[in-house]
Amino acid sequence: MSKSPRLELPSGQNFTCQGSTRCCRMLDVPLLPAELARYAGEDWKEKPIARTLGGAPHTPLVRSGACAFLSEEGRCRIHERLGACGKPLTCRIFPYTFAFCGPTVRVGVRFSCPTILANKGEPVVRQEDLVRGMAQAYRQAKRIEPLPRAPFHLSYELSWKDIDRIDEALLSSLEDGALPLSGRLIEGAELLDEMKYVYIYGSPEEVARGIDGAAVRRRVLEALATPPPRLGLADRAVLAAFLAYLAPPGRGRSAPVRLALRLAARLPGRLRLDEIGRVSRRKARKVSAELDQESTALLVRYYKARIWGRTHFGRAFHGLSYVAGWNFLLAAHACLVFAARARAATLGRPRIEIADVELAIQKVEERLYSSNLPAGSWGKILSFLLTTGGTGKRLALRFAR
Numbered sequence: 001m002s003k004s005p006r007l008e009l010p011s012g013q014n015f016t017c018q019g020s021t022r023c024c025r026m027l028d029v030p031l032l033p034a035e036l037a038r039y040a041g042e043d044w045k046e047k048p049i050a051r052t053l054g055g056a057p058h059t060p061l062v063r064s065g066a067c068a069f070l071s072e073e074g075r076c077r078i079h080e081r082l083g084a085c086g087k088p089l090t091c092r093i094f095p096y097t098f099a100f101c102g103p104t105v106r107v108g109v110r111f112s113c114p115t116i117l118a119n120k121g122e123p124v125v126r127q128e129d130l131v132r133g134m135a136q137a138y139r140q141a142k143r144i145e146p147l148p149r150a151p152f153h154l155s156y157e158l159s160w161k162d163i164d165r166i167d168e169a170l171l172s173s174l175e176d177g178a179l180p181l182s183g184r185l186i187e188g189a190e191l192l193d194e195m196k197y198v199y200i201y202g203s204p205e206e207v208a209r210g211i212d213g214a215a216v217r218r219r220v221l222e223a224l225a226t227p228p229p230r231l232g233l234a235d236r237a238v239l240a241a242f243l244a245y246l247a248p249p250g251r252g253r254s255a256p257v258r259l260a261l262r263l264a265a266r267l268p269g270r271l272r273l274d275e276i277g278r279v280s281r282r283k284a285r286k287v288s289a290e291l292d293q294e295s296t297a298l299l300v301r302y303y304k305a306r307i308w309g310r311t312h313f314g315r316a317f318h319g320l321s322y323v324a325g326w327n328f329l330l331a332a333h334a335c336l337v338f339a340a341r342a343r344a345a346t347l348g349r350p351r352i353e354i355a356d357v358e359l360a361i362q363k364v365e366e367r368l369y370s371s372n373l374p375a376g377s378w379g380k381i382l383s384f385l386l387t388t389g390g391t392g393k394r395l396a397l398r399f400a401r
């Protein structure tokens with residue numbers, strides 16, 4: 001890492017570990033070769049190399065899905081034996097994320113952590129030295145070279161300064177209470193579409209004219225006023241794949257793509273979602289997708305954190321471009337609202353409450369944004385469906401309003 005990279009910390013975000021052990025019960029923890037060698041030299045009753053995911057060794061799990069190193073007293077056995085610095089890197093840096101954007105390091109946070117979700121503890125901006133050490137360890141271990149430019153759309157790249165401006169446009173759209181939340185996210189996708197055409201394919205005059213924000217807003221209002229769009233086969237395949245990731249561990253983690261292909265032609269009437277249980281799709285659809293003020297505020301905070309942390313695209317997210325990553329976020333939002341409606345339905349409520357949204361955010365973060373999504377060509381197909389095919393927008397219009 002250069003001598004003094006500029007660390008950009010999330011203002012307004014607090015964090016001090018409350019020892020909930022939720023991360024130890026849901027993270028897939030990959031082990032670096034040095035960690036594996038160190039743990040293999042110790043005499044554990046757990047076998048550190050017992051589990052591989054995507055060809056890489058991970059900490060073993062017990063039947064409940066928790067890490068096998070978590071003791072009955074809720075303590076990490078590696079921590080007890082080798083100290084905090086002896087723990088796997090993934091555990092040491094959680095819940096922080098690091099995006100190396102040219103000369104700056106953008107620090108983000110994961111909402112799968114209940115303390116981040118509840119915004120408890122010391123302000124992150126006051127923990128700069130601690131976080132800097134984590135960023136350094138992460139960069140060294142992963143041998144990360146900062147990207148000079150950002151992947152924007154397909155193979156087109158933009159400067160990080162341009163990305164700052166795009167972030168600002170999306171943030172101000174997110175905070176505009178004149179639209180329902182799904183409308184604000186859709187407006188973000190429409191803005192990106194405009195930028196794509198103007199800045200990549202546009203003439204110098206068009207570039208100078210910039211984006212017509214009023215026309216974008218008109219399109220969003222029209223889309224919100226028309227009946228929900230019908231879903232095509234590709235839309236259903238994406239929805240099925242996403243819901244498969246929200247299934248209980250064993251099933252959801254092992255074969256989401258296979259399950260998606262099976263479900264693509266016809267989604268079953270009943271689904272099983274982790275920590276929510278069995279739910280009939282018909283009953284879930286009867287729950288209103290309307291969000292109260294508290295839930296909307298939480299989701300706005302969550303999406304603002306995703307934009308700030310730059311965790312929806314690039315190296316942080318399977319190499320997706322900014323445009324594809326935003327459309328993934330739209331489809332994930334539809335899934336999140338569906339999961340919240342499903343939870344309300346299982347509890348016999350006609351409306352979503354904040355607790356439904358909190359759990360849905362955690363599940364989407366744990367599963368859809370975990371490191372085990374199909375990469376490579378699957379990622380490319382997904383990008384194509386979500387952006388060129390408009391799947392993200394259709395799913396949000398269908399399930400989240």
Ligand code: SF4
Pocket residue numbers: 023024025027029059067068069070071075076077078079087088091
């Ligand atoms: S290795 Fe330790 S800190 Fe990491 S998930 Fe397992 S129990 Fe938790």
